[in-house]
Amino acid sequence: MASRFAILLLSFLLIATSFRCSIADADVNEGAVGSDDLVIRQVVDHGEDEVVGENSLLNADHHFAIFKRKFGKTYTDKAEHDYRLSVFKANMRRAVQHQKIDPSAVHGVTQFSDLTPREFRSRFLGVNRRLRLPSDAHKAPILPTNDLPADFDWRDRGAVTAVKNQGSCGSCWSFSTTGALEGANFLATGNLESLSEQQLVDCDHECDPEEKDSCDSGCNGGLMNSAFEYTLKAGGLMREADYPYTGTDRGTCKFEKTKIAAKVANFSVVSLDEDQIAANLVKNGPLAVAINAAYMQTYMKGVSCPYICTKRLDHGVLLVGYGETGYSPIRMKEKPYWIIKNSWGPNWGEDGYYKICRGRNICGVDSMVSTVAAVSTTSH
Numbered sequence: 001m002a003s004r005f006a007i008l009l010l011s012f013l014l015i016a017t018s019f020r021c022s023i024a025d026a027d028v029n030e031g032a033v034g035s036d037d038l039v040i041r042q043v044v045d046h047g048e049d050e051v052v053g054e055n056s057l058l059n060a061d062h063h064f065a066i067f068k069r070k071f072g073k074t075y076t077d078k079a080e081h082d083y084r085l086s087v088f089k090a091n092m093r094r095a096v097q098h099q100k101i102d103p104s105a106v107h108g109v110t111q112f113s114d115l116t117p118r119e120f121r122s123r124f125l126g127v128n129r130r131l132r133l134p135s136d137a138h139k140a141p142i143l144p145t146n147d148l149p150a151d152f153d154w155r156d157r158g159a160v161t162a163v164k165n166q167g168s169c170g171s172c173w174s175f176s177t178t179g180a181l182e183g184a185n186f187l188a189t190g191n192l193e194s195l196s197e198q199q200l201v202d203c204d205h206e207c208d209p210e211e212k213d214s215c216d217s218g219c220n221g222g223l224m225n226s227a228f229e230y231t232l233k234a235g236g237l238m239r240e241a242d243y244p245y246t247g248t249d250r251g252t253c254k255f256e257k258t259k260i261a262a263k264v265a266n267f268s269v270v271s272l273d274e275d276q277i278a279a280n281l282v283k284n285g286p287l288a289v290a291i292n293a294a295y296m297q298t299y300m301k302g303v304s305c306p307y308i309c310t311k312r313l314d315h316g317v318l319l320v321g322y323g324e325t326g327y328s329p330i331r332m333k334e335k336p337y338w339i340i341k342n343s344w345g346p347n348w349g350e351d352g353y354y355k356i357c358r359g360r361n362i363c364g365v366d367s368m369v370s371t372v373a374a375v376s377t378t379s380h
């Protein structure tokens with residue numbers, strides 16, 4: 001009990017530090033992690049091609065070589081290479097810490113292991129930091145919750161497109177938006193159409209009605225509710241194939257009204273109640289949600305359920321289902337979780353997906369949930 005408390009306290013100190021000084025955070029924790037062989041082995045032993053012994057953290061050069069090969073990383077010169085190696089080492093230490101704070105997931109080397117937390121945040125996240133929804137946001141009607149299935153997954157029902165990749169651009173909000181509308185459009189029309197994020201990145205400059213300088217801004221972030229508002233006003237979204245993703249926001253808007261593939265009928269905000277979230281998911285399709293991505297840079301698989309994670313929302317993702325089976329790490333009971341579609345390609349996480357535990361609004365996952373309905377005509 002006492003040691004559990006000590007870990008909690010330690011975790012809190014580590015996290016508080018990492019939020020305030022993101023570049024250096026991985027280094028300040030050095031020495032705080034003892035030589036816990038079991039955890040270290042778990043952290044780095046993540047593939048047949050990389051079975052390692054107990055001194056993995058000491059063997060970081062070797063793991064860095066494997067990492068470079070696996071993810072096709074090249075660096076311009078020796079200085080850059082050596083710098084990235086030092087960042088990689090810091091991230092391995094961070095993964096060990098995450099493993100301790102979040103034992104029901106597996107943390108380790110990912111495609112982001114050569115990025116500092118600050119680089120990671122600026123390139124791969126992208127929800128404008130507005131924890132508050134506009135006060136005039138339409139609230140979703142309260143739904144009955146007595147007949148909810150124990151497990152539910154929109155992927156099994158054809159409402160979810162393949163995992164996409166936002167690349168090095170803070171456009172997660174646009175992927176969350178298209179994912180929700182793709183699902184709603186499938187429910188309304190029976191067709192699963194992959195929709196254009198680039199249209200949102202190029203054309204959507206919708207601002208928060210209450211904070212005029214907080215606007216959707218391409219690779220610099222945005223908000224799903226504003227993007228639904230834009231889509232409603234613009235008339236709809238084009239297909240991915242007709243307006244493909246480029247991963248930059250330097251282009252001009254190439255929206256063509258005649259090529260609209262899906263239209264927003266309405267959208268609303270779901271209350272901070274996990275049964276209402278589940279009921280809206282089952283009834284209306286995948287939901288756009290915001291989350292604190294603090295544990296996602298090192299996440300590999302399992303149900304993420306950190307002892308401590310603030311509700312500072314910085315990433316937009318898609319809630320596609322929930323469940324409680326198929327989850328049994330040592331000494332842990334089965335635990336209900338949400339199934340989250342991410343936009344970092346299929347090689348991240350569990351084939352592009354993230355599982356986060358239900359029940360405690362972990363990492364703010366219940367804080368900003370929106371549902372959208374599509375117009376049920378196919379006018380194109």
Ligand SMILES: *[C@@H]1O[C@H](CO)[C@@H](O)[C@H](O)[C@H]1NC(C)=O
Nearest residue numbers: 141265266268373374375376
């Ligand atoms: C949203 O639009 C759908 C489809 O047109 C409609 O069935 C539903 O009642 C609307 N919901 C709200 C909250 O207005």
